[in-house]
Amino acid sequence: MPELPEVETTRRGIAPTVEGSALRRLVVRERRMRWPIPDGLEALVAGRRIHAAGRRGKYLLLEFDHGWLIVHLGMSGSLRHVHPDEPPRKHDHVDWVFDHATLRMHDPRRFGAVLWHPAEAGPVEAHPLLASLGIEPFDERFDGAWLHRHTRGRSTAVKQALLMGDIVVGVGNIYASESLFRAGINPRTQAGRIALPRYDRLAQAVRDTLGDAIEAGGSSLRDYVGAGGESGYFQISARVYDRAGLPCRICETPIRRLIQGQRATYFCPRCQK
């Protein structure tokens, strides 16, 4: 998927279209996503006004009077503006049709999701998928002490801990490697054995990495496209990701690639101890 910067870029791209606008129709062509798109969802939201486009972790949250649409883009999803007359292509599973615009969700692998959380079930944060998420990386309470506190007693590798999402959300596979490089931490180090000063550096590195990527408009990795159909620019500035064998941009030592939890990790063996 899009990682947090791509989701945030998407949110910003669709916000002017959806906020304060009535959704005319929701068109679902394929219900088989990570979970089935609920039956009857179209009727539930047709004609209803969307108040805000929010985000929690990598989940997009469209707020109505009577509940929230929870949208996840999975591994390969995108949500973009299309011309209302543009015929759907393969894997264009859902349209949000407004009077003045149409948004289209495209997701070849169908790891994404479109779910409904009714207002009577309480705040959207209470939804099972959101309830146990970690802190937002740009929350002022997120710092080295937070990382340190939440990793005590945990033996998993620090890169895995970043990916798990129960400590801090939004750090996916690419930005995990990038953040650890910026912090000078070896991705294999056990999370529970890293001291506070190093976590201070890591928290700052996470914020800087994600912030830079958001500023650049999200990543252009492979098929990522933003809400306006544009691709991002982060790929050209990746410091270690997908650079196995290439010289470290700092010390020129060849970047190494390893597998952790069946996912690729990239790091500089000299800069990251």
Added chain:
DNA sequence: AGCTGGTCCTGATGGC
């Protein structure tokens, strides 16, 4: 055949 941006779920393990 082996990769690829996510993350839920299950079952195993280990500590108290």
Added chain:
DNA sequence: TGCCATCAGGACCAGC
């Protein structure tokens, strides 16, 4: 022994 938290692996998919 039982309960809990943690953790590894599998699962879901399509396209290179």
